[in-house]
Amino acid sequence: MAEPSNGPASFWTQANALLRKSLTFQKRNIKTNIRLISFPFVLCLLLVLIQSVVNHELNKASNKCGCKCIDTNGDGQCEKVCGIQYSNAKQVKACSILNPPELPPLLQIPAPQYRAVKTDFTPFNDLPNSSCRRTGPCPATILFTGSNQSLGEILAGNMVPSSSSLNYSDIIGSLAQNVLGTASWPDSSNYLEPALSDPQVYVVQQQCTGNSSFSVAFQALSITFQLDVSCAQGLGGWRNSSSAVNDELYKGYRKGNTQGQINEIVAGYDFLNTNSNNFNVSIWYNSTYKDETGNVPVSLVRVARSVNLASNAYVQFLLGPAIKMLFEFVKGMPKPETELRLDLSSVLGTLFFTWVIIQLFPVVLTALIYEKQQKLRIMMKMHGLGDGPYWLISYAYFLSISSIYMLCFVIFGSVISLKFFTLNDYSMQFVFYFIYINLQISLAFLVAPFFSNVKTATVVGYMCVFGTGLLGDFLFKFFIEDTSFPRGWIIIMELYPGFSLYRGLYEFAQYSLTGNYIGTHGMRWSDLSDSKNGMKEVLIIMVVEWLVVLPVAYCIDQVTSSGSGKSPMFLFERFRKKHPSSSQRPSLRRQGSKVYVQMEKPDISQEREKVEQLLLYSSTDHAIVCDNLKKVYPGRDGNPEKFAVRGLSLALPPGECFGMLGPNGAGKTSFISMMIGLTKPTSGIAYVQGLDIQTHMDAIYTSMGVCPQHDLLWETLTGREHLLFYGRLKNLKGSALTQAVEESLKSVNLFYGGVADKQAGKYSGGMKRRLSVAISLIGDPKVVYMDEPSSGLDPASRNNLWNVVKRAKQDRAIILTTHSMEEAEVLCDRLGIFVDGSFQCIGNPKELKARYGGSYVFTMTTSSTYEEEVEKMVRCLSPGAKRIYQISGTQKFELPKHEVKIADVFQVVENAKSRFTVHAWGLADTTLEDVFIKVARSTQAFNVLS
Numbered sequence: 001m002a003e004p005s006n007g008p009a010s011f012w013t014q015a016n017a018l019l020r021k022s023l024t025f026q027k028r029n030i031k032t033n034i035r036l037i038s039f040p041f042v043l044c045l046l047l048v049l050i051q052s053v054v055n056h057e058l059n060k061a062s063n064k065c066g067c068k069c070i071d072t073n074g075d076g077q078c079e080k081v082c083g084i085q086y087s088n089a090k091q092v093k094a095c096s097i098l099n100p101p102e103l104p105p106l107l108q109i110p111a112p113q114y115r116a117v118k119t120d121f122t123p124f125n126d127l128p129n130s131s132c133r134r135t136g137p138c139p140a141t142i143l144f145t146g147s148n149q150s151l152g153e154i155l156a157g158n159m160v161p162s163s164s165s166l167n168y169s170d171i172i173g174s175l176a177q178n179v180l181g182t183a184s185w186p187d188s189s190n191y192l193e194p195a196l197s198d199p200q201v202y203v204v205q206q207q208c209t210g211n212s213s214f215s216v217a218f219q220a221l222s223i224t225f226q227l228d229v230s231c232a233q234g235l236g237g238w239r240n241s242s243s244a245v246n247d248e249l250y251k252g253y254r255k256g257n258t259q260g261q262i263n264e265i266v267a268g269y270d271f272l273n274t275n276s277n278n279f280n281v282s283i284w285y286n287s288t289y290k291d292e293t294g295n296v297p298v299s300l301v302r303v304a305r306s307v308n309l310a311s312n313a314y315v316q317f318l319l320g321p322a323i324k325m326l327f328e329f330v331k332g333m334p335k336p337e338t339e340l341r342l343d344l345s346s347v348l349g350t351l352f353f354t355w356v357i358i359q360l361f362p363v364v365l366t367a368l369i370y371e372k373q374q375k376l377r378i379m380m381k382m383h384g385l386g387d388g389p390y391w392l393i394s395y396a397y398f399l400s401i402s403s404i405y406m407l408c409f410v411i412f413g414s415v416i417s418l419k420f421f422t423l424n425d426y427s428m429q430f431v432f433y434f435i436y437i438n439l440q441i442s443l444a445f446l447v448a449p450f451f452s453n454v455k456t457a458t459v460v461g462y463m464c465v466f467g468t469g470l471l472g473d474f475l476f477k478f479f480i481e482d483t484s485f486p487r488g489w490i491i492i493m494e495l496y497p498g499f500s501l502y503r504g505l506y507e508f509a510q511y512s513l514t515g516n517y518i519g520t521h522g523m524r525w526s527d528l529s530d531s532k533n534g535m536k537e538v539l540i541i542m543v544v545e546w547l548v549v550l551p552v553a554y555c556i557d558q559v560t561s562s563g564s565g566k567s568p569m570f571l572f573e574r575f576r577k578k579h580p581s582s583s584q585r586p587s588l589r590r591q592g593s594k595v596y597v598q599m600e601k602p603d604i605s606q607e608r609e610k611v612e613q614l615l616l617y618s619s620t621d622h623a624i625v626c627d628n629l630k631k632v633y634p635g636r637d638g639n640p641e642k643f644a645v646r647g648l649s650l651a652l653p654p655g656e657c658f659g660m661l662g663p664n665g666a667g668k669t670s671f672i673s674m675m676i677g678l679t680k681p682t683s684g685i686a687y688v689q690g691l692d693i694q695t696h697m698d699a700i701y702t703s704m705g706v707c708p709q710h711d712l713l714w715e716t717l718t719g720r721e722h723l724l725f726y727g728r729l730k731n732l733k734g735s736a737l738t739q740a741v742e743e744s745l746k747s748v749n750l751f752y753g754g755v756a757d758k759q760a761g762k763y764s765g766g767m768k769r770r771l772s773v774a775i776s777l778i779g780d781p782k783v784v785y786m787d788e789p790s791s792g793l794d795p796a797s798r799n800n801l802w803n804v805v806k807r808a809k810q811d812r813a814i815i816l817t818t819h820s821m822e823e824a825e826v827l828c829d830r831l832g833i834f835v836d837g838s839f840q841c842i843g844n845p846k847e848l849k850a851r852y853g854g855s856y857v858f859t860m861t862t863s864s865t866y867e868e869e870v871e872k873m874v875r876c877l878s879p880g881a882k883r884i885y886q887i888s889g890t891q892k893f894e895l896p897k898h899e900v901k902i903a904d905v906f907q908v909v910e911n912a913k914s915r916f917t918v919h920a921w922g923l924a925d926t927t928l929e930d931v932f933i934k935v936a937r938s939t940q941a942f943n944v945l946s
């Protein structure tokens with residue numbers, strides 16, 4: 001284990017070590033990786049599946065232009081022919097229409113059961129009596145108003161013809177002479193007026209007579225329409241003002257009146273200031289009719305007929321009944337065949353892909369927090385890993401994982417030809433994703449210090465993932481689409497990276513959706529200049545955020561990882577602590593130290609003097625020198641300040657193993673934490689290899705080894721890989737490294753039986769412990785701290801470990817804490833018993849035993865009747881004897897060594913045996929354990945008194 005020291009490892013050596021470790025770690029995590037990569041695969045597959053279902057639905061015959069099998073060339077075989085004539089109203093949308101049919105214009109009139117009647121809320125005498133709803137069809141009412149009532153009534157009388165007339169040799173022409181109306185709703189494409197295949201077609205005239213109904217067939221576009229036309233009486237009603245008309249229309253509307261009765265009116269005409277020189281009319285029409293998708297108001301197609309009625313009435317008023325203004329037919333524009341296409345990846349893609357990409361965030365975050373939670377980061381740091389290499393490699397590592405993930409995602413999406421990927425420019429996608437994953441990794445670094453637990457981070461991370469996706473889709477999207485929403489606010493929302501990701505994906509999706517629909521490409525670089533899409537802003541925001549977040553994350557990490565390593569609150573604590581600090585009150589402090597000096601034992605003050613001498617001559621031949629080191633935890637929530645370490649002075653030459661004994665909570669761990677740089681001392685100085693721990697911790701790390709109380713290991717790395725990693729950090733290379741690792745493994749008995757190549761997570765507690773010790777010793781550190789190295793080991797392994805430590809202490813200083821007196825006696829050259837923040841005694845085990853022992857422990861068990869006799873006997877043997885224990889016949893006495901001879905004891909016992917039955921007896925020298933208990937107890941008693 002005594003390899004030559006090569007000096008501290010360079011930046012690239014450290015980076016290399018970390019990279020290799022990360023790669024191995026990644027290799028072991030193959031299952032997690034597969035799960036990770038499979039997420040986008042599954043989502044894409046899901047998209048493809050839904051897409052095929054949708055395509056199937058869209059390709060159904062009912063969505064395509066209608067076809068029929070007809071024998072066109074007379075060979076007895078039928079051919080499939082398609083066209084508008086074989087289609088229903090729904091199919092027509094898809095047909096190619098070269099010559100749109102000419103169709104009779106229709107007036108929208110209410111269905112018979114809804115036509116207006118006289119009611120409590122519309123008590124006009126010109127409305128029909130409500131009995132018509134039972135007896136037969138009610139007349140359809142049209143309302144009129146205007147500034148000249150007599151003129152208005154003339155016009156109303158001209159509005160609908162008095163009778164129907166039909167010329168079968170010119171059906172379309174003669175239908176135009178009549179007013180045809182329908183109660184059925186129009187359709188968004190009026191190539192085939194749906195009302196014509198509806199039985200509810202009415203001819204509106206002033207009076208219905210017995211022969212008013214007729215049946216007629218007419219041809220348009222080789223389609224034969226069969227119309228069964230029934231009569232509907234058109235009733236004109238004059239109202240005094242336009243507000244009266246308005247009021248009546250409102251009340252007639254379903255739910256417009258409190259009774260819930262429906263009183264529908266055909267239309268309202270306001271002739272305003274119309275006179276013989278001026279035709280001025282405004283028309284109320286029912287605009288509530290919508291097509292089946294519910295968003296296109298299609299009733300305008302019926303409005304044309306209402307306008308024509310008024311114009312015709314005015315022409316007839318001016319020029320007489322012989323002149324007519326005919327509205328013969330309506331005709332749509334010709335159009336090519338259209339296909340219904342819907343690219344789901346563009347519709348659902350934004351949400352799905354937001355999830356897919358943002359999913360990397362919790363992955364990176366938890367990886368970072370795992371190393372922190374398991375204290376692996378600090379462990380690596382204590383073995384010399386600088387922050388620079390750590391950042392470089394971690395960042396590069398996450399970046400490459402993210403890149404591979406995104407690459408798989410895009411490639412897979414393209415292979416299954418999702419339009420989202422194939423239509424948008426690939427270089428643009430690449431830049432967008434690349435910037436985003438960089439930003440995301442920086443963010444993970446930024447927020448990682450605020451978490452200390454992987455589970456919390458996972459929960460918060462995934463809440464972010466799903467929350468962002470859903471908020472984006474159900475909230476942010478509406479803001480983007482609402483053009484009246486201020487753009488500034490959208491930019492502000494996009495400052496949240498999840499939304500800028502959503503926005504970018506949304507724009508890609510929009511471009512691929514329209515690109516697919518009209519059969520062109522998606523987004524191109526040139527589209528950046530289009531102010532209608534937010535792509536440019538999104539890219540700028542993300543780049544700027546990345547450039548800001550990364551350095552900020554680095555600073556926060558610097559503060560938190562070097563300090564208490566707990567929370568960024570650390571920054572503020574430093575300011576808070578200043579006020580009650582004892583260093584601000586020198587007089588008090590001097591008083592305090594005087595008190596200590598007075599009660600200090602000679603061995604302690606001797607150590608203190610030695611330290612002062614060493615500091616005076618600034619000698620560096622001691623590996624560890626601590627001068628009056630103190631650690632005070634500030635009082636919190638009303639609790640007083642806690643003095644964890646009160647003025648500790650210690651000097652350790654190389655080659656010495658110093659054992660720190662002490663009860664739990666005595667402050668040993670606080671002391672070690674200060675020495676290994678986890679916390680900063682409140683006051684006092686300490687030098688390791690001549691370097692100040694306050695300022696040169698990074699340099700100290702390169703010659704320091706730590707075996708922490710709890711094993712800090714990567715579950716998935718093997719023992720050998722751990723040692724290789726830490727060996728490289730300690731600048732071991734090539735064959736020296738392999739040799740050192742092998743020796744190290746052998747020395748802790750982990751070499752044989754393939755143990756070295758088993759993952760550390762599968763080790764038993766003892767094996768982990770031995771590995772931890774091996775790690776602390778690899779690379780020839782000059783100073784090693786071991787916190788209870790042998791706890792939980794079986795006796796054989798413990799002896800083994802002791803041999804390792806014994807060999808290792810030859811040329812280095814070791815500070816060891818332990819609860820095992822046996823261990824302390826075997827390993828340590830000197831011992832210090834540390835109680836309540838300060839040393840109570842320092843010396844080698846023999847000295848301590850002599851100083852604090854000085855007595856034998858005599859035990860005797862008899863029946864309880866002889867207890868007094870035994871006591872008398874012992875007092876006679878040694879007047880200074882003290883009874884320390886008594887229970888049902890068993891008694892323990894402490895006999896000062898100078899008063900008794902062992903031979904006398906035997907004689908007295910023999911004597912006693914002859915008088916009464918002695919069940920058992922014993923005489924023991926004091927052990928280190930007795931010393932420990934004595935020292936600890938006396939100090940605690942003192943503290944209770946003081």
Ligand SMILES: *[C@@H]1O[C@H](CO)[C@@H](O)[C@H](O)[C@H]1NC(C)=O
Nearest residue numbers: 148149150151152154275276
């Ligand atoms: C109203 O119209 C009629 C018919 O054109 C006309 O004779 C009459 O003078 C008009 N009344 C007013 C007040 O303009």
Ligand SMILES: *[C@@H]1O[C@H](CO)[C@@H](O)[C@H](O)[C@H]1NC(C)=O
Nearest residue numbers: 166167168169170171173174
């Ligand atoms: C019917 O229409 C034809 C063709 O336009 C015309 O010749 C004929 O005179 C019309 N008959 C009547 C009675 O109007």
Ligand SMILES: *[C@@H]1O[C@H](CO)[C@@H](O)[C@H](O)[C@H]1NC(C)=O
Nearest residue numbers: 123124125238239240241244
């Ligand atoms: C309309 O006005 C006339 C005269 O101004 C009045 O007699 C009649 O009652 C009014 N009609 C209605 C329905 O208010």
Ligand SMILES: *[C@@H]1O[C@H](CO)[C@@H](O)[C@H](O)[C@H]1NC(C)=O
Nearest residue numbers: 249252253254264265286288
């Ligand atoms: C307008 O059309 C809607 C939808 O059919 C109907 O509910 C409403 O009653 C109509 N309103 C009038 C005033 O006819």
Ligand SMILES: *[C@@H]1O[C@H](CO)[C@@H](O)[C@H](O)[C@H]1NC(C)=O
Nearest residue numbers: 271272273274278279280281
């Ligand atoms: C038509 O009527 C409206 C409303 O009364 C009026 O503002 C407008 O000036 C009139 N137009 C003409 C040409 O008289």
